[in-house]
Amino acid sequence: MIRLFDFVFSLLGLVFGFPVLLLLTVIGFFDTGSPIFRQERVGRHKKPFTLVKFRTMRKDTTSVASHLASADAITSFGRFLRRTKLDELPQLWNVLKGEMSLVGPRPCLFNQQELIAEREQRGVLNVRPGITGLAQVKDIDMSTPTLLAETDQKMLQSLTVGAYFKYILMTVAGKGAGDRVPGK
Template sequence: MIRLFDFFFSLVGLIVGFPVLAILFVIGLFDTGSPLFRQQRVGRHERAFTLVKFRTMRVDTASVASHLASSAAITRFGHFLRRTKLDELPQLWNVLKGEMSLVGPRPCLFNQEELIEERRSRGVLEARPGITGLAQVNEIDMSTPLLLAETDARMLQSLNLKNYFKYIFMTVAGKGSGDRVRK
């Protein structure tokens, strides 16, 4: 049932949001010259997939987890995208393709071995990764792997349609600040 909602909402979001996506893309061209950011992430069953987001950092920034990146690498437009969470919109394509869900554990990088192991031991990697979830609305990010994996597992155990919509509405309403970045 949740996959049906994922497909429907991502398709509608991409169609209705196309003008916004196009405007953000063009502004991103002027900001960094390369408005889309693609990165290999750990997906369901530990399979690799390419996550797509709007670029918020300079093109020459090292490919590391956000909490390990320097805040100096974030562009002015990137700050706006992160604050409004608009940088996440292209992930609707990942949801439409079935690589992600709207709600699920945030997909990590393959070099985040501690988080992968904690998630593996709790069965979290059996689920589709998501754009938002319990950890995100409670400002728990990848800088605390054990807490994040425990929160992800707790969310998946109680994930039903009510909670699915709850996490989406909490995110849209601005709950959670997004990925933490080093100062």
């Protein structure tokens, strides 16, 4: 049932959101010269996939988890995208393809070994990663791997259709800070 919701809502989001996606891409081109950011992330069953987002940092920024990145790397347009969570919109493509869900644990990088181990121990990697979830609306980021994995596990154990919509609505309404960069 959740996969059906993911498919329908991501397809509708991409179709009806196309003008916004196009506008943000054009503005992003002028901001960084490369508006789309691609990064290999840990997917379901530890299978790698390429996550797509709007670029919020300078193109030459080292690829690390947000909590380890330099605040100086974020562009002014990138700050706007992060604050409004519009940088996440291209991930609807990942959801449509079945690599992600709208709701699930945020996908981490392969070099985040402590988080991967904590998630593996709790069965969190057995599901599709998501754009949002309990940890995101509670402002828990990847800087606390054990707490994050525990929160992901708790969410998955109690994920109902109602909770699925609740996390999406909370995110759209502005709850949660998203992926934080120290100093911003």
